Amino acid sequence: MSQPKRQHSGADQRGDxxxxxxxxxxxxxxxxxxxxxxxxxxAYMVWFMLRGxx
Amino acid sequence: MSSTAIDTPHGHHGExxxxxxxxxxxxxxxxxxxxxxxxxLVFSLLMLFVGGAMALVIRLELFxxxxxxxxxxxxxxxxxxxxxVMVFAMIMPAFAGFANWMIPLMIGAPDMALPRLNNWSFWxxxxxxxxxxxxxxxxxxxxAAGWTMYPPLMLQTPDAxxxxxxxxxxxxxxxxxxxxxIIVTVMNLRAPGMALLKMPMFVWAWLITAYLLIVAMPxxxxxxxxxxxxxxFGTSFFSAAGGGDPVLYQHxxxxxxxxxxxxxxxxxxxxxxxxxxxxxxxxxxGYAAMVYATASxxxxxxxxxxxxxxxxxxxxxxxxFFMLSTMIIAVPTGVKIxxxxxxxxxxxxxxxxxxxxxxxFLFLFTIGGFSGLMLAIAPADIQYHDTYFVVAHFHYVLxxxxxxxxxxxxxxxxxxxxxxxxxxxxGKLHFxxxxxxxxxxxxxxxxxxxxxxxxxxxxxxxxxxxxNAISSIGAFGLGLSQLLFVYIIVKCVRGGEKxxxxxxxxxxxxEWTVPSPAPAHTFDxxxxxx
Numbered sequence: 001m002s003q004p005k006r007q008h009s010g011a012d013q014r015g016d017x018x019x020x021x022x023x024x025x026x027x028x029x030x031x032x033x034x035x036x037x038x039x040x041x042x043a044y045m046v047w048f049m050l051r052g053x054x
Numbered sequence: 055m056s057s058t059a060i061d062t063p064h065g066h067h068g069e070x071x072x073x074x075x076x077x078x079x080x081x082x083x084x085x086x087x088x089x090x091x092x093x094x095l096v097f098s099l100l101m102l103f104v105g106g107a108m109a110l111v112i113r114l115e116l117f118x119x120x121x122x123x124x125x126x127x128x129x130x131x132x133x134x135x136x137x138x139v140m141v142f143a144m145i146m147p148a149f150a151g152f153a154n155w156m157i158p159l160m161i162g163a164p165d166m167a168l169p170r171l172n173n174w175s176f177w178x179x180x181x182x183x184x185x186x187x188x189x190x191x192x193x194x195x196x197x198a199a200g201w202t203m204y205p206p207l208m209l210q211t212p213d214a215x216x217x218x219x220x221x222x223x224x225x226x227x228x229x230x231x232x233x234x235x236i237i238v239t240v241m242n243l244r245a246p247g248m249a250l251l252k253m254p255m256f257v258w259a260w261l262i263t264a265y266l267l268i269v270a271m272p273x274x275x276x277x278x279x280x281x282x283x284x285x286x287f288g289t290s291f292f293s294a295a296g297g298g299d300p301v302l303y304q305h306x307x308x309x310x311x312x313x314x315x316x317x318x319x320x321x322x323x324x325x326x327x328x329x330x331x332x333x334x335x336x337x338x339x340g341y342a343a344m345v346y347a348t349a350s351x352x353x354x355x356x357x358x359x360x361x362x363x364x365x366x367x368x369x370x371x372x373x374x375f376f377m378l379s380t381m382i383i384a385v386p387t388g389v390k391i392x393x394x395x396x397x398x399x400x401x402x403x404x405x406x407x408x409x410x411x412x413x414x415f416l417f418l419f420t421i422g423g424f425s426g427l428m429l430a431i432a433p434a435d436i437q438y439h440d441t442y443f444v445v446a447h448f449h450y451v452l453x454x455x456x457x458x459x460x461x462x463x464x465x466x467x468x469x470x471x472x473x474x475x476x477x478x479x480x481g482k483l484h485f486x487x488x489x490x491x492x493x494x495x496x497x498x499x500x501x502x503x504x505x506x507x508x509x510x511x512x513x514x515x516x517x518x519x520x521x522n523a524i525s526s527i528g529a530f531g532l533g534l535s536q537l538l539f540v541y542i543i544v545k546c547v548r549g550g551e552k553x554x555x556x557x558x559x560x561x562x563x564x565e566w567t568v569p570s571p572a573p574a575h576t577f578d579x580x581x582x583x584x
Contacts, residue, residue: 022242022243025242026167026168026238026242026243029237029238029241029242030167030168030171030234030235030238033233033234033237033238033268034230034234036268037230037234037268037271037272038272040268040269040272040273040276041272041273041275041276041279042276044272044273044276044277044306045276045279045280048280048291048302049289049291
């Protein structure tokens with residue numbers, strides 16, 4: 001069976017030497033934004049729970 | 055195709071099935087931004103008819119006073135699910151489709167930064183919508199508490215409750231993932247030389263929208279999670295009996311809900327900012343001011359939420375703050391309206407279908423903006439609140455605003471997507487039918503509201519009959535006119551005059567440097583931006 005072809009993300013398709021650094025930056029930014037979204041989601045509920053509503 | 059299958063049934067049936075499966079698998083697993091863009095756009099068009107059919111049930115029942123076709127509970131389910139489908143499954147995915155197709159092409163990127171996340175963002179949508187629509191077949195029916203899902207009414211929803219909440223969660227997750235992808239794509243994959251203040255306005259509009267999504271959608275998710283825990287896990291976030299506060303839910307919901315209005319309208323602003331310069335044959339007037347105005351609108355949208363709650367009770371200082379902050383939004387919005395007008399000033403104007411939609415957007419969205427200013431006046435809002443005036447206001451913002459923006463974008467970029475010019479005569483016919491019937495549907499609702507007709511009711515007093523009948527006739531005309539849009543798209547996909555790479559008369563932007571139809575892979579080598 002042939003080896004599955006590695007899927008490239010949009011960030012490392014160009015092959016101009018800066019791929020790995022750019023892909024890492026993309027992943028870091030994405031996780032940061034996802035973390036921000038989760039933080040806002042959780043912070044609201046925790047805040048209201050601490051206020052005594054929950 | 056079918057005749058071949060009949061001639062040699064066994065072998066070809068097998069091949070046929072394998073071919074079909076491969077075709078399905080390709081669309082399910084695609085990570086190509088153009089194909090995912092197409093999926094989003096086709097899905098949103100389908101949802102336009104699903105949500106539209108619900109609107110027609112509402113208008114059918116309201117055609118005459120008295121109860122005609124549906125019971126009140128089902129009517130309320132129709133208003134609730136119509137809104138949820140149109141907002142989360144139609145207009146937001148439509149603009150996500152435009153973003154997927156056009157942002158990489160406009161910034162000279164080979165694809166979105168996270169293609170597999172992109173695929174997942176889309177494929178959550180059909181399942182979320184199925185979950186929502188299947189609630190109609192559950193005991194007790196679909197949710198009927200309005201798209202705002204206010205407790206305690208929403209908590210009384212029978213079996214459908216957790217399914218609707220889960221559907222909203224999935225729709226929110228899909229939007230957040232799409233927003234993350236757009237931000238990291240724009241911030242990391244722009245072609246060399248494309249500084250932030252050289253980006254097309256559509257890209258700017260979406261970048262700002264994506265940040266709004268990241269901040270606003272988790273708030274909605276938090277609100278509906280708290281509803282869920284109140285119902286099933288014994289918490290009392292919104293239950294006065296347990297020390298909670300139902301008005302708290304309204305604050306949280308509208309902290310999401312008002313930015314949501316701008317999440318819907320800002321991409322339409324972006325499209326109009328692309329269309330008007332092309333058909334005026336002039337660059338956009340005041341580009342930097344347009345960028346700052348968009349950012350200002352996004353910021354202000356976060357601090358105006360309680361203007362939806364003037365009648366819920368609030369201190370005078372609160373009323374003044376939310377009234378004035380809401381009115382301040384008219385300033386950056388005015389900057390945009392005047393800049394679009396200045397772009398056209400002494401331009402060499404032509405009126406192809408995208409331009410007609412952009413112009414109608416300009417006139418009619420402004421009507422929605424002005425009625426919004428009327429609603430922002432706290433003492434007057436007490437009269438208008440929960441009447442058809444509010445229904446007329448937000449439909450003027452969402453239909454001639456967001457939907458016309460989407461139509462303008464669809465006609466503008468259709469030749470780039472398909473490689474064929476659409477039928478201009480039919481396009482113009484679609485425009486005039488849509489523009490006329492939109493006004494016939496929604497303008498009389500201003501009068502109904504001012505005369506005191508409440509929203510979300512299946513029956514009404516006889517004095518409201520005439521304007522309701524006109525509005526219902528308009529709604530059916532508007533709905534049927536959209537079948538013409540489908541025909542125009544199908545005709546354009548199947549053939550027609552070949553489109554050149556530029557399509558229009560000297561438009562600006564990297565997307566016009568690639569052939570029409572845009573090949574599957576573009577900008578493998580970054581373009582040079584001067």
